[in-house]
Amino acid sequence: xxxxxxxxxxxxxxxxxxxxxxxxxxxxxxxxxxxxxxxxxxxxxxxxxxxxxxxxxxxxxxxxxxxxxxxxxxxxxxxxxxxxxxxxxxxxxxxxxxxxxxxxxxxxxxxxxxxxxxxxxxxxxxxxxxxxxxxxxxxxxxxxxxxxxxxxxxxxxxxxxxxxxxxxxxxxxxxxxxxxxxxxxxxxxxxxxxxxxxxxxxxxxxxxxxxxxxxxxxxxxxxxxxxxxxxxxxxxxxxxxxxxxxxxxxxxxxxxxxxxxxxxxxxxxxxxxxxxxxxxxxxxxxxxxxxxxxxxxxxxxxxxxxxxxxxxxxxxxxxxxxxxxxxxxxxxxxxxxxxxxxxxxxxxxxxxxxxxxxxxxxxxxxxxxxxxxxxxxxxxxxxxxxxxxxxxxxxxxxxxxxxxxxxxxxxxxxxxxxxxxxxxxxxxxxxxxxxxxxxxxxxxxx
Amino acid sequence: xxxxxxxxxxxxxxxxxxxxxxxxxxxxxxxxxxxxxxxxxxxxxxxxxxxxxxxxxxxxxxxxxxxxxxxxxxxxxxxxxxxxxxxxxxxxxxxxxxxxxxxxxxxxxxxxxxxxxxxxxxxxxxxxxxxxxxxxxxxxxxxxxxxxxxxxxxxxxxxxxxxxxxxxxxxxxxxxxxxxxxxxxxxxxxxxxxxxxxxxxxxxxxxxxxxxxxxxxxxxxxxxxxxxxxxxxxxxxxxxxxxxxxxxxxxxxxxxxxxxxxxxxxxxxxxxxxxxxxxxxxxxxxxxxxxxxxxxxxxxxxxxxxxxxxxxxxxxxxxxxxxxxxxxxxxxxxxxxxxxxxxxxxxxxxxxxxxxxxxxxxxxxxxxxxxxxxxxxxxxxxxxxxxxxxxxxxxxxxxxxxxxxxxxxxxxxxxxxxxxxxxxxxxxxxxxxxxxxxxxxxxxxx
Numbered sequence: 001x002x003x004x005x006x007x008x009x010x011x012x013x014x015x016x017x018x019x020x021x022x023x024x025x026x027x028x029x030x031x032x033x034x035x036x037x038x039x040x041x042x043x044x045x046x047x048x049x050x051x052x053x054x055x056x057x058x059x060x061x062x063x064x065x066x067x068x069x070x071x072x073x074x075x076x077x078x079x080x081x082x083x084x085x086x087x088x089x090x091x092x093x094x095x096x097x098x099x100x101x102x103x104x105x106x107x108x109x110x111x112x113x114x115x116x117x118x119x120x121x122x123x124x125x126x127x128x129x130x131x132x133x134x135x136x137x138x139x140x141x142x143x144x145x146x147x148x149x150x151x152x153x154x155x156x157x158x159x160x161x162x163x164x165x166x167x168x169x170x171x172x173x174x175x176x177x178x179x180x181x182x183x184x185x186x187x188x189x190x191x192x193x194x195x196x197x198x199x200x201x202x203x204x205x206x207x208x209x210x211x212x213x214x215x216x217x218x219x220x221x222x223x224x225x226x227x228x229x230x231x232x233x234x235x236x237x238x239x240x241x242x243x244x245x246x247x248x249x250x251x252x253x254x255x256x257x258x259x260x261x262x263x264x265x266x267x268x269x270x271x272x273x274x275x276x277x278x279x280x281x282x283x284x285x286x287x288x289x290x291x292x293x294x295x296x297x298x299x300x301x302x303x304x305x306x307x308x309x310x311x312x313x314x315x316x317x318x319x320x321x322x323x324x325x326x327x328x329x330x331x332x333x334x335x336x337x338x339x340x341x342x343x344x345x346x347x348x349x350x351x352x353x354x355x356x357x358x359x360x361x362x363x364x365x366x367x368x369x370x371x372x373x374x375x376x377x378x379x380x381x382x383x384x385x386x387x388x389x390x391x392x393x394x395x396x397x398x399x400x401x402x403x404x405x406x407x408x409x410x411x412x413x414x415x416x417x418x419x420x421x422x423x424x425x426x427x428x429x430x431x432x433x434x435x436x437x438x439x440x441x442x443x444x445x446x
Numbered sequence: 447x448x449x450x451x452x453x454x455x456x457x458x459x460x461x462x463x464x465x466x467x468x469x470x471x472x473x474x475x476x477x478x479x480x481x482x483x484x485x486x487x488x489x490x491x492x493x494x495x496x497x498x499x500x501x502x503x504x505x506x507x508x509x510x511x512x513x514x515x516x517x518x519x520x521x522x523x524x525x526x527x528x529x530x531x532x533x534x535x536x537x538x539x540x541x542x543x544x545x546x547x548x549x550x551x552x553x554x555x556x557x558x559x560x561x562x563x564x565x566x567x568x569x570x571x572x573x574x575x576x577x578x579x580x581x582x583x584x585x586x587x588x589x590x591x592x593x594x595x596x597x598x599x600x601x602x603x604x605x606x607x608x609x610x611x612x613x614x615x616x617x618x619x620x621x622x623x624x625x626x627x628x629x630x631x632x633x634x635x636x637x638x639x640x641x642x643x644x645x646x647x648x649x650x651x652x653x654x655x656x657x658x659x660x661x662x663x664x665x666x667x668x669x670x671x672x673x674x675x676x677x678x679x680x681x682x683x684x685x686x687x688x689x690x691x692x693x694x695x696x697x698x699x700x701x702x703x704x705x706x707x708x709x710x711x712x713x714x715x716x717x718x719x720x721x722x723x724x725x726x727x728x729x730x731x732x733x734x735x736x737x738x739x740x741x742x743x744x745x746x747x748x749x750x751x752x753x754x755x756x757x758x759x760x761x762x763x764x765x766x767x768x769x770x771x772x773x774x775x776x777x778x779x780x781x782x783x784x785x786x787x788x789x790x791x792x793x794x795x796x797x798x799x800x801x802x803x804x805x806x807x808x809x810x811x812x813x814x815x816x817x818x819x820x821x822x823x824x825x826x827x828x829x830x831x832x833x834x835x836x837x838x839x840x841x842x843x844x845x846x847x848x849x850x851x852x853x854x855x856x857x858x859x860x861x862x863x864x865x866x867x868x869x870x871x872x873x874x875x876x877x878x879x880x881x882x883x884x885x886x887x888x889x890x891x892x
Contacts, residue, residue, distance in 0.1 A: 167622075175630070176613075178729045179685070183629040184621070239625070283624045 004029045004123070005333075007159040008142070010132045010170050011035075014107070015301035015318035016163035017114035020124050021065050022326045026333065030124040031155070033144055035131035035164075040112050050193060051224035051232045052110070053078070053211070053312035054103040055400040061319035064326075067117055074109050076225045077101035082207050084214045088264040092210070093378075097385070100401045102211070102312060104224040132162070135173040140296045159336050160297045163318075166285055168303035174294055183288040187308060187359070189219075190245050190281040191236050196268045198229025205268050206231065213365060214262050219243055220366045221262060233265070234309075236284075236362075245281050284308045286355050290348055293340035300325065300343075305351035310362040311399060313354050317406070321347060353410035357399060377420040380429055387433050390442060412446070419445035450475045450569070451779075452603040454588070456578045457481075457610035460553070461747030461764035463560035465609055466570050467511050468772045472779065476570040477601070479590055481577035481610075486558050496639060497670035497678045498556070499524070499657070499758035500549040501846040507765035510772075513563055520555050522671045523547035528653050530660045534710040538656070539824075543831070546847045548657070548758060550670040578608070581619040586742045605782050606743045609764075612733055614749035620740055629734040633754060633805070635665075636691050636727040637682050642714045644675025651714050652677065659811060660708050665689055666812045667708060679711070682730075682808075691727050730754045732801050736794055739786035746771065746789075751797035756808040757845060759800050763852070767793060799856035803845060823866040826875055833879050836888060858892070865891035 005028050009016045012034035020030045036042075054075055062068040079101045080094035095102060118124045133145040133152060142160055145152045162170025175182050199205045204225060206212060212223040212231070219238065223231040238244040243261075248254050251273050258266040266272060287306035292299050301318035325343050332339040367374050384392045395413030398404050422441050423429060432438050451474050455462045458480035466476045482488075500521055508514040525547045526540035541548060564570045579591040579598060588606055591598045608616025621628050645651045650671060652658060658669040658677070665684065669677040684690040689707070694700050697719050704712040712718060733752035738745050747764035771789050778785040813820050830838045841859030844850050868887050869875060878884055 179632045181631050183631070185627050185629070186625045 005159075006031070006157040007161065008033065008155055008157045010142075010160070010162045011164035011168075011303070012111075012115060012126060012128070013163060013165060013301070014111055014114060014315050015322060016161075017111065017118050018061065018065075018319060018322050019161060019163055019300070019325070020118040020126075021067065021114070021121075022322055023329075024118070024121045024123045025065065026326065026329055028123070028158075030118075030121075031157075032118070032124070032126045033130040033132060034126065034128050035147070036128065038115075038126070038128045039108065040115060043108070050107055051226070051234075052105055052107050052315050053224065054105050054110075055312065055316050057313075057320045057403055058316040059103075060403050061323040064323055067114075070113060070117065071105070071110065072103075074113065074227060075103035075105045076227065077103050077209055078211045078224070079209055080211075082210045082212045084212060084262070084264055086216070086261065086263070092207075093382075096397050096401050100397070101209070102400055104211070104226070106226060109227075132164070132169050132173075135170065135297060137173075137177065137294045137297060142297075158296065159339075162297070162299040162303045163301045164303050166287055166302045166306035168299060170297060171287075171289060171299050171303050174297070174299070175289075177294055181288075181290045183286075185286045185288075187284050187286075187362070188238050188240070189236050189362075190239050190283055191234050192245075192276065192281050193279050194221075194233040194235060194269060194272060194275045196223060196231040196233060196265070197270065202229035204229050204231075214265060215366050216243075216261055217366055217371075219261075221265065222365075223265075233269070236366075239281075248276070251277075286359065288352065288355060290344070292344035292348070293337070296336045296340075298340040298343065300347075304344075304347075305355060307351075307355045307358040308362060309358070310365055311354065311358040313358060313399060313406075317351065317354050320350075320403070350406040353406040354399070357395070357406070357410055357413065373424065377424050380423050381416070381420055383430065383433050384423075384438075384442060389434055389439065392442070392446075415445045451605075452477070453605040453607065454479065454601055454603045456588075456606070456608045456616050457614075457749070458557075458561060458572060458574070459609060459611060459747070460557055460560060460761050461768060462607075462609035463557060463564050464507065464511075464765060464768050465607060465746070465771070466564035466572075467513065467560070467567075468768055469775075470564070470567045470569045471511065472772065472775055474569070474604075476564075476567075477603075478564070478570070478572045479576045479578060480572065480574050481593070482574065484561075484572070484574045485554065486561060489554070496553055497672070497680075498551055498553050498761050499670065500551050500556075501758065501762050503759075503766040503849055504762040505549075506849050507769040510769055513560075516559060516563065517551070517556065518549075520559065520673060521549035521551045522673065523549050523655055524657045524670070525655055526657075528656045528658045530658060530708070530710055532662070532707065532709070538653075539828075542843050542847050546843070547655070548846055550657070550672070552672060555673075578610070578615050578619075581606075581616065581743060583619075583623065583740045583743060588743075604742065605785075608743070608745040608749045609747045610749050612731055612748045612752035614745060616743060617733075617735060617745050617749050620743070620745070621735075623740055627734075627736045629732075631732045631734075633730050633732075633808070634684055634686070635682050635808075636685050636729055637680050638691075638722065638727050639725050640667075640679040640681060640715060640718060640721045642669060642677040642679060642711070643716065648675035650675050650677075660711060661812050662689075662707055663812055663817075665707075667711065668811075669711075679715070682812075685727075694722070697723075732805065734798065734801060736790070738790035738794070739783070742782045742786075744786040744789065746793075750790075750793075751801060753797075753801045753804040754808060755804070756811055757800065757804040759804060759845065759852075763797065763800050766796075766849070796852040799852040800845070803841070803852070803856055803859065819870065823870050826869050827862070827866055829876065829879050830869075830888060835880055835885065838888070838892075861891045 007023050007028045007030050009019050009032045012032045016032055020032050023030050059068055062071055080092055083091040119126055129148045130144050130146045133143045135142045141154050141156045143152055143154055162168050164170055174180050208225050214221040221233055221235045223233040225231055240246050254276050285306055286308055292304045300321040307314050328339055328342050332342055384390050395409050395416055398409035453469050453474045453476055455465050455478045458478045462478055466478050469476050505514055508517055526538055529537040565572055575594045576590050576592045579589045581588045587600050587602045589598055589600055608614050610616055620626050654671050660667040667679055667681045669679040671677055686692050700722050731752055732754055738750045746767040753760050774785055774788050778788055830836050841855050841862055844855035
């Protein structure tokens with residue numbers, strides 16, 4: 001009798017837990033090593049934003065393994081964004097057509113659910129308080145340290161995958177190999193989590209089924225709904241300079257700042273000052289590297305392509321990694337190196353594309369108010385998208401509501417930018433959407 | 447009596463040893479920690495190319511501290527490049543005007559000389575077999591491990607500078623700090639050192655006072671003269687693909703390859719096969735990072751900006767770092783953070799510029815034969831440079847024969863490229879150098 005193939009997964013985060021589900025389904029013996037304790041007992045100790053936006057790519061990966069219904073129970077659809085102007089007025093922009101929505105989920109709840117789902121299988125074993133201390137690539141061995149027992153031991157598997165996040169230890173070992181390209185890039189903005197608590201009886205004090213944005217040009221705040229009626233707000237502000245974190249040093253300054261820039265929000269934030277000084281100011285990194293494997297060791301998710309959160313695609317991209325890996329396992333599962341080679345070849349350009357789109361989208365979100373020229377282009381795009389003459393899909397829709405490769409969405413987006421530039425020069429375009437002139441411009445760009 | 451300020455320098459390479467000379471002159475107590483043994487006793491164990499090209503920036507830094515004459519004794523001037531065509535014929539291109547030359551020096555000899563020069567001072571202490579194991583930035587403490595005695599101890603100084611090269615341990619500690627931008631980028635080429643031995647009585651078998659290039663489009667070989675009559679050759683070849691290292695797997699293949707591509711050189715290389723299989727194939731990395739300091743800890747030289755060797759500027763840039771650091775020490779020596787802050791602000795854009803120019807120059811060197819359009823532009827540039835009507839300084843001259851900032855040289859180079867593009871469209875330009883048409887184009891670009 002042939003013994004089962006084995007995989008070790010380093011990191012029991014979102015991607016690692018989902019990967020465990022997929023790999024056990026492929027008949028592998030799965031060990032997951034997680035440096036933190038079991039979050040089902042200890043609660044989630046977040047290093048990053050507490051809310052995430054699940055969109056089509058994420059759902060597709062959950063569906064394929066039949067756990068989407070479980071997750072839908074803990075997700076809130078957001079059909080569009082509510083823009084909060086400085087005068088307290090609001091505008092609404094739908095994300096897509098008809099019922100297209102992205103879904104707000106709690107990172108902690110989702111992660112716990114995925115661990116639960118994976119842990120029910122006999123062939124999946126979670127090892128908490130354990131992490132990959134070092135790797136001997138030549139011997140295909142990793143050394144694991146258990147921080148509770150202080151013992152360490154060696155593992156050797158058919159496949160070892162690092163899903164250990166933006167500060168991956170598996171990648172850190174790879175970085176010392178010759179010819180490993182690596183780039184970690186921080187934008188000059190930090191973020192801080194704040195909260196809008198639930199109203200009476202768990203009611204929502206602002207529109208529930210939307211992502212809220214307070215765009216202010218050089219900085220912004222967003223808010224996503226939670227199941228309990230509260231909203232998790234995230235403030236994105238430069239570290240240094242005007243209206244920057246290094247200037248918000250005392251209670252009065254924070255109060256003045258919010259009253260001036262976010263007058264409608266501050267009324268809903270009774271714990272603002274407490275939250276502001278208790279919660280850390282975190283940095284935002286983009287990680288690009290290549291290759292993503294050495295011998296039997298590979299990386300995926302944030303470990304290979306951490307991105308900024310402005311397109312809400314970090315988790316979705318990681319889940320798509322898992323789905324594509326599984327597809328390739330079907331073809332190349334017999335040979336780990338071939339498998340990992342095809343995986344990185346097929347995913348790298350897509351990871352690079354979403355990394356760039358996420359950086360670009362920060363500017364878009366901050367500028368949603370203010371830049372008249374930008375708003376006009378958005379308006380024109382919406383007219384084209386809604387008009388029955390066109391079968392127009394925006395870059396945003398390709399990214400959020402399709403499974404088309406990110407690299408394709410990026411290329412289309414580049415063309416759409418040029419198209420909107422051309423269309424924005426037409427006066428009174430609102431009355432000309434159906435004309436040959438406009439049709440010509442649209443078709444020549446797409 | 448006020449006690450002397452102290453500096454620790456991590457790495458006794460070229461930049462670290464020169465830095466020790468400069469800092470003792472400023473009245474500091476200097477400790478140098480070097481992970482390898484004392485190369486004066488053990489010989490130089492090279493990790494990178496054995497020959498280096500000292501040019502103006504390097505000499506300026508040596509002059510300022512009065513050790514240029516010592517070094518000149520072990521340096522061979524190279525006034526131009528000898529291009530070896532595939533048919534065995536050669537062309538000569540002078541590097542600059544009149545007596546402008548770059549100088550071939552042995553990395554090992556130069557390093558030993560610099561250690562000797564620094565070590566003669568009472569206030570400079572070299573600690574070999576010792577390296578910086580970890581850094582506590584908050585406490586401004588570093589832990590040093592002595593690999594001979596296996597003992598470790600803590601140091602705390604007014605300034606600590608990492609001059610520990612492209613794979614710097616000081617930088618590795620910084621990389622884990624939040625908001626540290628870091629990029630390591632390998633080109634797809636490897637290099638291998640080979641040799642052309644001296645002729646009878648230490649004679650030179652090819653032109654002594656020149657840098658030799660065998661440009662072959664997708665790959666190339668170069669050779670620099672040594673004091674003993676030999677030449678150190680470096681072969682730059684892709685790792686994979688046609689005419690690549692992964693194809694040169696046995697003696698016959700290497701012999702065929704050299705006979706076909708370097709027929710004049712192979713006759714002078716009796717130990718080719720032995721050298722080829724004994725010497726390692728090394729990779730070529732560019733490192734970009736920022737910031738270059740945290741509290742009292744800074745980095746300079748390759749540790750902060752490793753570059754590819756194709757402009758011969760790695761050491762020169764590192765020596766310029768030392769000279770500029772010393773200048774800034776004169777102004778800001780009282781406050782280490784201010785000093786390190788000004789240092790990185792003034793050097794970063796210049797390091798980025800030479801990193802890019804070094805990458806670009808690889809293409810130039812490989813294409814010296816073959817690309818007719820490129821050769822025509824080089825020819826036109828030379829006509830302009832030589833003509834009394836123009837006071838033209840090429841980018842190459844700014845980089846190699848001036849102390850103008852690299853960033854300035856890069857900007858000028860961009861304009862010169864456009865200028866040469868425009869000039870190359872003029873037919874029979876040789877007879878029109880002095881015309882208004884040409885003068886107009888030149889002056890409008892510079």
